Amino acid sequence: MSKNILVSYIIAAVGIFIVWYFIAMIFSVAMIPSPILVLQTLIDIFFSDIAIHAFYSLIRIIAGLFLAIVIGYPLGLAMGYFKKCDRFLSPLVYLTYPIPKISLLPIVMLLLGVGEFAKILMIFLIIVFQVVIAVRDGIREIPKETFYPLISLGASFKNFFVYVLWPAVLPKFLTAIRVAMATAISVLFFTETFGTKYGMGYFIMDAWLRVNYLEMYAGIIALSYIGLFIFGLIDFIEHITCRWQKRR
Amino acid sequence: MKNNSLVIQDVSLSYDNGKILAIENISFSVSADTVCVIIGPSGSGKSTLLRTIAGIEKNFDGNIFLGREKLSPKNKKIGFVPQNYGLYPWRTVEENILIGVKIKSKINDDIILKMNSIMESLGIFDFRHRFPGELSGGQQQRVSLARAFLLNADLLLMDEPFSALDAITREETQNIFLSLWKKNKLITILVTHDVDEALYLGKTIIVLSKKGRIWEILNNPFFGNREEIYNKNFIDMRARIREHIQKAGADI
Numbered sequence: 001m002s003k004n005i006l007v008s009y010i011i012a013a014v015g016i017f018i019v020w021y022f023i024a025m026i027f028s029v030a031m032i033p034s035p036i037l038v039l040q041t042l043i044d045i046f047f048s049d050i051a052i053h054a055f056y057s058l059i060r061i062i063a064g065l066f067l068a069i070v071i072g073y074p075l076g077l078a079m080g081y082f083k084k085c086d087r088f089l090s091p092l093v094y095l096t097y098p099i100p101k102i103s104l105l106p107i108v109m110l111l112l113g114v115g116e117f118a119k120i121l122m123i124f125l126i127i128v129f130q131v132v133i134a135v136r137d138g139i140r141e142i143p144k145e146t147f148y149p150l151i152s153l154g155a156s157f158k159n160f161f162v163y164v165l166w167p168a169v170l171p172k173f174l175t176a177i178r179v180a181m182a183t184a185i186s187v188l189f190f191t192e193t194f195g196t197k198y199g200m201g202y203f204i205m206d207a208w209l210r211v212n213y214l215e216m217y218a219g220i221i222a223l224s225y226i227g228l229f230i231f232g233l234i235d236f237i238e239h240i241t242c243r244w245q246k247r248r
Numbered sequence: 249m250k251n252n253s254l255v256i257q258d259v260s261l262s263y264d265n266g267k268i269l270a271i272e273n274i275s276f277s278v279s280a281d282t283v284c285v286i287i288g289p290s291g292s293g294k295s296t297l298l299r300t301i302a303g304i305e306k307n308f309d310g311n312i313f314l315g316r317e318k319l320s321p322k323n324k325k326i327g328f329v330p331q332n333y334g335l336y337p338w339r340t341v342e343e344n345i346l347i348g349v350k351i352k353s354k355i356n357d358d359i360i361l362k363m364n365s366i367m368e369s370l371g372i373f374d375f376r377h378r379f380p381g382e383l384s385g386g387q388q389q390r391v392s393l394a395r396a397f398l399l400n401a402d403l404l405l406m407d408e409p410f411s412a413l414d415a416i417t418r419e420e421t422q423n424i425f426l427s428l429w430k431k432n433k434l435i436t437i438l439v440t441h442d443v444d445e446a447l448y449l450g451k452t453i454i455v456l457s458k459k460g461r462i463w464e465i466l467n468n469p470f471f472g473n474r475e476e477i478y479n480k481n482f483i484d485m486r487a488r489i490r491e492h493i494q495k496a497g498a499d500i
């Protein structure tokens with residue numbers, strides 16, 4: 001199974017490079033360098049130049065994601081499980097959820113400056129709403145009969161959580177993170193274009209200003225691989241923890 | 249402790265702040281080591297009554313005792329088997345069977361041995377690492393029986409446990425249930441809408457009327473016996489129950 005997936009990924013990657021190669025050959029301009037040169041550059045400068053930027057970006061994403069889960073999961077759980085909590089918090093969530101989070105960037109920067117925390121907060125804001133809503137809806141959708149055998153056993157809330165709430169919600173929760181992650185990476189790129197000398201956003205824009213297209217493309221590829229790595233990680237976690245779903 | 253009877257005293261329960269009276273003044277008792285079957289037309293409150301005894305419905309009037317104590321999920325072991333078997337799709341067969349024991353006591357080597365022998369006797373040992381979604385309905389039902397009997401409960405409650413099975417599987421599973429029960433006798437209440445099932449599995453049969461009251465409590469001499477279908481008394485009893493349920497059902 002996973003071998004086939006790997007093969008199809010490699011075929012797709014090779015396909016993209018072939019198309020890119022021919023486009024570069026046909027146009028033959030500095031703006032579109034050959035993928036071979038770009039890969040060469042990537043290999044040459046990855047450890048000396050790019051790695052530190054990739055590391056910064058990855059840490060910011062992980063910190064934002066971590067905060068979003070630590071705050072969003074319990075909130076969604078409470079809203080899904082306790083009706084009163086939901087009645088109280090739902091309006092708040094619905095009023096703030098549709099705001100494009102990127103438009104809050106100026107406010108966040110005014111209040112927090114352009115430092116690390118502002119960047120992490122932006123990622124947090126994008127992911128946390130998805131998490132809250134996915135967890136809340138996931139819990140609401142559990143038929144109440146599911147709890148009956150546990151209730152008659154005198155189960156505690158911890159038992160409910162372990163046997164029902166957590167596993168029932170997990171697939172939705174992971175999907176929400178996957179969806180939010182795409183937006184989070186774009187916004188991260190944007191926030192990294194100012195107020196920092198580290199991060200993939202900074203590296204790519206800096207290469208662009210220096211008219212170093214090879215490095216710029218190498219940066220774009222590196223950023224894509226960060227994304228690929230994160231998505232792969234989420235898929236892997238899902239594969240391990242949601243085995244029961246796959247085999248249905 | 250286990251040789252005590254279950255006593256239901258004047259139990260009533262209504263839904264929607266008293267608008268729907270689902271069961272009214274239900275009183276009966278089930279002595280130790282007895283299977284009691286509850287039968288009645290649709291909407292007569294069978295499931296409501298079972299959930300009330302199970303401690304799932306908490307706002308009821310009246311009293312429920314097991315032995316001298318008030319029955320509650322916290323101080324007694326209650327096994328509850330809902331119509332959809334109550335298995336957790338995200339847990340393997342083995343984990344599902346162990347849930348009751350894990351919550352109520354501790355898993356030890358004896359429990360594992362007992363579980364394996366129950367699984368063997370139910371023919372589900374080879375499926376123990378599968379997920380419920382990978383089993384047929386009959387196999388799932390056997391898993392839920394294994395869970396119920398491994399728990400060594402004080403009280404076993406089952407809501408139409410065999411009704412989703414096809415006729416042949418149902419008969420087979422009823423037999424499996426009865427032979428397991430004979431080896432691990434405990435107070436059991438089984439809800440059904442099938443008169444033949446009631447006569448085969450119920451030592452006591454409680455017939456509900458459509459308004460959630462008891463119509464009649466019958467002592468069933470044909471408990472555990474499928475061979476009496478030509479016996480005059482059997483035919484009469486079956487006809488009487490069937491007629492009542494049909495009439496009551498038609499009144500709705």
Ligand SMILES: Nc1ncnc2c1ncn2[C@@H]1O[C@H](COP(=O)(O)OP(=O)(O)OP(=O)(O)O)[C@@H](O)[C@H]1O
Binds near residue numbers: 264269291295296441
């Ligand atoms: N959660 C609920 N809220 C409101 N009314 C309910 C609820 N559950 C059951 N009722 C009502 O209570 C009455 C008894 O329902 P119950 O499910 O106990 O009947 P039953 O005998 O199990 O029926 P069936 O044979 O169809 O399963 C019905 O009139 C039903 O509509």
Ligand SMILES: [Mg+2]
Binds near residue numbers: 294295
């Ligand atoms: Mg019912």
